Amino acid sequence: MPKFTWDGGRAEIGKTFGRIARDADQAGLSSLWVMDHFFQIFGAPEGEMLEAYTALGYAAALTERITLGTLVTGVTYRHPGLLIKTVTTLDVLSGGRACLGIGAAWNEEEHRGLGVPYPPTAERFERLEETLQIAHRMWDGDESPFEGKYYRLERPLNHPPAVNRPKILIGGGGEKKTLRLLARYGDAGNLFDGPDPAVIPHKLAVLRGHCEAVGRDYAQIHKTVLSNLFLTRDGAAEGSQTPEQAVERLARLGELGVDEVIVNSRVVSRPGVFDLFAEVADGLAGVVPAGR
Template identity: 60%
Template sequence: MKLGLQVSRFSWPDAPASMGATWRDVARNAEGAGFSSLWVMDHFFQISMVGPPEMDMLEGYTTLAHAAAVTERIELGTLVTGVTYRHPGLLLKTVTTLDVLSGGRAWLGIGAAWNEEEHRGLGVPYPSTRERFALLEDTLRLAHRMFADDDRPFEGDAVSLERPLNRPQPVRRPPIMVGGGGERRTLRLVAQYADACNLFDTGLGPEGIPHKLDVLRRHCEDVGREYDEISKTCLASLTLDAGAPLPEGVVGHSVDEAVERLGRLGAAGIDHVILSMANIIDPRAHDAVAEVVRQLP
């Protein structure tokens, strides 16, 4: 099993002046602890599940580029980019640039988008669900073309490109992760186009993840895809007790408790758990993660 770290809060002490240095330390500590991947949300306003929209939120790809410059091994991605935020061709050029400058460490994390508030606030068109999924499928098809140096004209249901030129090419074709557990459309797109799915640990219950993976398996059978080719990832909220006070309402967990929970997720079919931790700016929390990583095998 691999462990990733997702960062969803940037309202750190002494922000905004401190944010560059704090983010640098988080990225380096995450790599040093043994996290295999580092993820940021691709939002422009804070989302309601975390806090009010006025909370600090950094633009995702600029933030990942900064992390790429201060790390050497950890892989980098958004969890996940809303397909409406950037024109598909420009999004794929951006991900390719991140991959090239990081030495082949970029992921394309993508989904159909949902946060209407930030779309309306910043003047970004927010089409219907049907139109967003059509755009998502076009973008996934286009990613396979542009990451393979195929610049022939592209004609999709939602977008057309005369010449999707993408030079330089990625150092490594960025793995594609489609976020969400929608059984009819999202998991079908995973089966057709993606290298990884991303589910939520919270709210699914002990039977939820195996059920979603069974649905994915059936979609793979329908489209002639090998189920085992797809990485099964999930986002889990889990804060390790580092001996320091935690934010109100957050429960700290021991290393043993964390390893046991990760074991249950592994038994359910998950091979890459992405943790959301409330104390990521505390270096002692990363020391605890290093012990979890040591025990994972």
Template identity: 60%
Template sequence: MKIGLQVSYFSWPDAPASIGPTFGRIAQDAEGAGLSSLWVMDHFFQISMVGPPELDMLEGYTALAFAAGLTSRIQLGTLVTGVTHRHPGLLVKTVTSLDVLSGGRAWLGIGAAWNEEEHLGLGVPYPALKERFERLEETLQIAHRMFAGDESPFHGRHYQLERPLNVPAPVSRPHPPIMVGGSGERKTLRMVAQYADACNIFDMGPEAVRAKYDVIDRHCADVGRDPAEIERTVIARMPLARRGQGAAASGEDTMSVAQAVDKLGALAEIGTDAVLFGLPDAHQPQVFELVAELVEQVGASATDAG
């Protein structure tokens, strides 16, 4: 199983001056601990599940470009970009640029968008849910075309691109992996089956996550796709501590490395390929000693299982 880190909180002591050095060190520590990927949210205001909107929030692709310059191996992506946040042609160009400059480490993570507050606050149009899904599907179609170098005009219901030129081409082959985030069974998971290289499901417990994988399998059968082509990822919170049952700085109950290994094992048993986890104390360098232990133990477990 692969393990990635999502950073969703930036209001560290002495922010904003501390944000750059702290986030840069987190990126380097995540790579040094053996994590496979680093993710940031694509939001412009902090989201209510984490804190009030006034908390610090970085623009996602600027943050990833900064991290790319400080690392050499770890993969980089947004978890996930709201389809309404950027015009699709510019979004594909942005992800391609990140891929080229990072040596082929970029992902395109995308979803239908949901945070109306930041749209209204910054003057970004926020259409009804039906239209957002229509825009998501057109954006996925445009991404496949542009990543493949297809410059032919695209005329959709919501987007018209006369020459979707994308030069330089991505370094990743066949293209930067596309992740569709969300668990809606009728629309989101169908688009996973039809267009995506990976899904991302919230940690609802192994049985509920397995049910979502089953839906993906059925959609794959409908569109004639091998479901093994789709990487199955879960986003989870894992507040690591040397001994579990305490409290992280965020107030969350902590878990030991052994408890985290058990959690990952339960998700692996249902076919999860990667867990992307939030670490509330990521600004504290010592926590990455535990992350390294987790990576080592999960790697050993995977080897033993093989």
């Protein structure tokens, strides 16, 4: 859910968001994601944008099965020790359903707007690597001091520990840095479903090479793709697809080696839309190879 501008205005945002979360959970979708931004990035920055982890905590109280995560947290937004504590708290309160989605950050406008330091690109990636190292330490229960170039943690205590160790999803397809960090530290990666069908196989091949370089089993990494999905029963609305058409399109991503498709829908707040999503999920279960 990248946008929170729905019918009813601000007074209804909480109710609508809660209903969407419950409907997604009850429809059997595997995961629920919100953007982690301070300003809206689709349209005017003044558009409605909720703080991500507060929103996910609210969703945790209203759902039972669905995994909860950000797509993705900018590494510069929160001190890494506090970020890991935050995600751990979400995991504990949700009964083990939290995922840490993280990336190097890019939106300079919102950083400057709220007074958050915005380092150069190279430094952001260095901070990302240190944050990933800290996440592994804290979720391993290692309380020994951490001395990095940018962060110093005297005692990275993290109690209560996570119910289920949260998976780390690293967003982006940068071939020299992002995919290298994914191979070394990540449990999952996220790519974009763009117009060129050759991009995803290429990115996955680059990831495989990075895995080989560090001795990591490529099959251990959960490959996700972010796509758009506008479902209607008859597919008559411009840009829409029927559930059957969506199954055919998304199954092709599975054939490319994608394990999970995360979708954004412009009609996500429309009552009944998750009945169609459930049909797509059921249809994919019949065509995607076991284990995907």
